[in-house]
Structure formats: structure tokens, C-alpha cells
Amino acid sequence: MRILSEYYGPQTRFDKLNVDDTIVFFGSARIKSREEAEAMVAAAERGEGDPERARKALSMSRYYEETRELAKRFTEWSKTLDEKERRFVVCTGGGPGIMEAANRGASEGRGVNVGLNISLPFEQSGNPYITRELSLEFHYFFMRKFWFIYLAKAVLVMPGGFGTLDEFCELLTLIQTHKIKKKMPIVLYGKDYWSKVVNFEALCEFGTISKEDLDLYIVTDSMDEAFDYVTRGLMEYSLDQPGPSL
Incomplete structure (x- = not known):
């Protein structure tokens, strides 16, 4: 019953x-x-925090x-x-960090936006920028992932940890195995970060993926390149095909 509710509940809201x-x-x-990171730096300079952690937060705030x-x-x-x-x-x-940044930007663009939150013992709670009627909470990761991918026509992967890697690699696996057939522009954003975190070229070198698999996404540091790549792909592949699909 809970699985069914996590399917029909979101569907009803999206339709509405x-x-x-x-x-x-x-x-x-x-x-x-940036504002929060600058406050951390200021606090650290007053002896009220870890200076190295504050400087790192300020450096990473560019991605927010x-x-x-x-x-x-x-x-x-x-x-x-x-x-x-x-x-x-x-x-x-639907949570803080990069998720909050995207919901916040969409809100500042005066558009509705979706937050697919997950019940966790730490870090995760709905951010205040999600459109209220589209703020959803899931118990099951697999149902949450279903709604990410079922509605998605483009994906941007910003710097992240285990959860982000899990979502990105599962998406690539589904495309590689043709479980997802729709064409989607996928952006891996942050060259310096991702070049240190993952080395998919090594998988190609060792023969565990094909060279063509590296063409499933682009890696960039440019907002203009990411925007142009995604919007061009959406216009080419998805504009005349509204609605969810796999």
C-alpha cells in the first residue's frame, strides 16, 4: 500500500x-x-569555527x-x-545544499518546482523554496528514483557524494542497457571536482565500458555551455513529446 501511495500520490499532484x-x-x-559560507569564514576568523572547513565551504559555494x-x-x-x-x-x-539552490533558482524565476524528499535520520528535510503542492516525501529510495527518471527530460549532476554518484551511475546503467530509451541531455558539472572523484576513462581503458558510453554525458564548468546543451537537446528530442516516459 505504501508503494502504491508513493506512485499515485505524486501522479495526482503532477496531473493537477x-x-x-x-x-x-x-x-x-x-x-x-555563498552567503552562508562567507558567514562561516567570518566566524572562523573570530575563532568560532574551523578555518579550513570554512574556506572549503566558500570554495564549493560556487556550485550552489x-x-x-x-x-x-x-x-x-x-x-x-x-x-x-x-x-x-x-x-x-528536495533537501538542502545543491537541491535547495535549484529549487531557489526556479522560485526566483517565478516558476513552480518539484522537491522529491526522502525520509532520512540526518541532513534531509524539505527546503523552503519548493512549490508547496509539489513538495513530496518518500519512504522508499526506489520510488523516489522512479519519479526522478520517469519525468526527467534532462539531468544535471552537480558535485555530490555517495547519493549523487548512485543516482548518476544508475541513470547511466539504465541508458546503457536500454531500459531508458528516451534521449536525454546529461551534464556532469564541475570539471575539477569530477576529474578527481571519478575516472570513467579508466573503465574504458580497462574494457569494462565501451568508448561510446563516454558520449552519454558532457563534462563542463560553463553555465552557458550547460544551458545551451540542455535546451538544444530538449528542443530536439523532447519538445514534441510531452509527458513522462522511459
Whole structure:
């Protein structure tokens, strides 16, 4: 019954608000906004915190701010496409950090946005920028992942930890094995971060993936490149195919 409720509940809300499909942002719950990171640095300089941790938070805060700006740009762009249906709505895991940044940017772009929260003993709680009617909470990770991918027409993977890696690798696996047949632009955002965290080229070198698998996504540090790549892909592959699909 709980699994069924985690299917029909979200479906009812998406239908009610005419949400056809989404642009999904994955990323860390621990990345701070620039404002919060600067406050940490100031506190550390007063002897009230760890200076190294504060400096690291400030350095990583660029990803919060760039996620926020990208989500705003996607939202403003999507609102020009259809007056009746809501196309390519920003969707996140609903928590703090990168998720908050994307919901915040979409809200600043005056668009509805989705938060697919998960019940966890730490870190995860719904951020205040999610459209209230589209703030959903899941018990099961697999149902939450279903809704991420079923509605998604594009995915941006920002710096993140185990959860982000899990979501990204599962998405690539589903595409590689043709369980997902729709064409989706996928962006791995943050060259310096991802070059140190994963080495998919090594998998190709050792023969455990094909060279063509590296073409399933792009890696970039540029907001303009990410925006252009995603919107171009959406116009080519998804504009005339509204609604969820796999």
C-alpha cells in the first residue's frame, strides 16, 4: 500500500498542476550558499569555527550559486514554451545544499518546482523554496528514483557524494542497457571536482565500458555551455513529446 501511495500520490499532484516533465538536478546536500559560507569564514576568523572547513565551504559555494542561476535560467526559458502545460520543470531531491539552490533558482524565476524528499535520520528535510503542492516525501529510495527518471527530460549532476554518484551511475546503467530509451541531455558539472572523484576513462581503458558510453554525458564548468546543451537537446528530442516516459 505504501508503494502504491508513493506512485499515485505524486501522479495526482503532477496531473493537477499540469507538470508534464522535468529538468532534474542532483548534487550534495552539504554545499553552502555563498552567503552562508562567507558567514562561516567570518566566524572562523573570530575563532568560532574551523578555518579550513570554512574556506572549503566558500570554495564549493560556487556550485550552489551556479546551480541557482542555471535553475532560474531554465525556468524562465521553459515558461516561454507553452501557456497551458508546464514543461521542463526544475526537480530536485528536495533537501538542502545543491537541491535547495535549484529549487531557489526556479522560485526566483517565478516558476513552480518539484522537491522529491526522502525520509532520512540526518541532513534531509524539505527546503523552503519548493512549490508547496509539489513538495513530496518518500519512504522508499526506489520510488523516489522512479519519479526522478520517469519525468526527467534532462539531468544535471552537480558535485555530490555517495547519493549523487548512485543516482548518476544508475541513470547511466539504465541508458546503457536500454531500459531508458528516451534521449536525454546529461551534464556532469564541475570539471575539477569530477576529474578527481571519478575516472570513467579508466573503465574504458580497462574494457569494462565501451568508448561510446563516454558520449552519454558532457563534462563542463560553463553555465552557458550547460544551458545551451540542455535546451538544444530538449528542443530536439523532447519538445514534441510531452509527458513522462522511459
